[in-house]
Amino acid sequence: MQIVNPALDDYLNDHSSPADELLRDLAEETRRALPDSARMQVSQDEAALLTMLTQLTGAQLAVEVGTFTGYSSIAIARGLAPGGRLIACDVSEEWTSIARRYWERAGVDERIDLRIAPAADTLRALPAQETVDFAFIDADKVGYPVYYEELVTRLRPGGLIALDNVLQGGLVVDESDQSESVRAIRAVNDTIAADERVSCAMLPVRDGVTLVRKL
Numbered sequence: 001m002q003i004v005n006p007a008l009d010d011y012l013n014d015h016s017s018p019a020d021e022l023l024r025d026l027a028e029e030t031r032r033a034l035p036d037s038a039r040m041q042v043s044q045d046e047a048a049l050l051t052m053l054t055q056l057t058g059a060q061l062a063v064e065v066g067t068f069t070g071y072s073s074i075a076i077a078r079g080l081a082p083g084g085r086l087i088a089c090d091v092s093e094e095w096t097s098i099a100r101r102y103w104e105r106a107g108v109d110e111r112i113d114l115r116i117a118p119a120a121d122t123l124r125a126l127p128a129q130e131t132v133d134f135a136f137i138d139a140d141k142v143g144y145p146v147y148y149e150e151l152v153t154r155l156r157p158g159g160l161i162a163l164d165n166v167l168q169g170g171l172v173v174d175e176s177d178q179s180e181s182v183r184a185i186r187a188v189n190d191t192i193a194a195d196e197r198v199s200c201a202m203l204p205v206r207d208g209v210t211l212v213r214k215l
């Protein structure tokens with residue numbers, strides 16, 4: 001199931017803030033170096049949304065779960081308040097070595113603290129206080145319930161979490177699909193909808209993005 005009609009793909013990008021040369025180069029290098037994985041990268045219109053959400057929360061502290069080659073982390077880092085920082089979580093030294101090069105070129109490397117470890121361990125090791133202003137979850141889908149819980153407890157009131165791929169190409173409503181990742185996404189979607197600590201809005205952006213605001 002296509003969530004967004006493919007005929008609108010270019011139109012959406014053309015009417016969102018454009019990618020600059022650096023992001024275009026990163027997308028191109030990712031496609032060239034990692035053709036089988038490049039589709040994991042966020043799209044240009046989603047990156048524009050991430051920058052705007054980071055700016056709107058006035059983020060001093062942001063957390064990203066799932067960095068890959070760095071496209072979304074650059075979008076978030078560019079939206080941080082002066083002096084702000086981004087904790088980026090991933091398990092791949094190889095993929096994030098591309099990210100590091102582009103962070104340096106973008107001049108945001110000093111704002112990003114990359115933690116190479118299973119994200120659940122990285123998040124659990126963060127201080128328990130409500131200090132996170134903005135978080136973006138875009139890693140292994142089975143981990144989403146844990147990532148959400150660890151982040152929502154550390155989110156400041158008024159802070160925001162964005163979760164990517166919450167529609168799983170429409171499989172969330174196809175009960176014949178009982179794969180582990182789709183079941184995990186259904187579970188976190190249900191948890192969020194019933195969570196009295198937050199308000200939420202599920203948007204049909206690309207593969208589905210849920211925005212969660214802590215009350």
Ligand SMILES: C[S@@+](CC[C@H](N)C(=O)[O-])C[C@H]1O[C@@H](n2cnc3c(N)ncnc32)[C@H](O)[C@@H]1O
Pocket residue numbers: 040041042065066067068069070071072073089090091092095117118119120138139140143
């Ligand atoms: C969908 S990609 C992220 C794409 C990225 N947001 C972007 O825009 O380019 C998912 C990433 O999650 C990472 N990942 C997978 N399992 C993980 C885990 N348990 N902890 C942390 N990162 C993980 C993968 O290495 C991969 O880089």
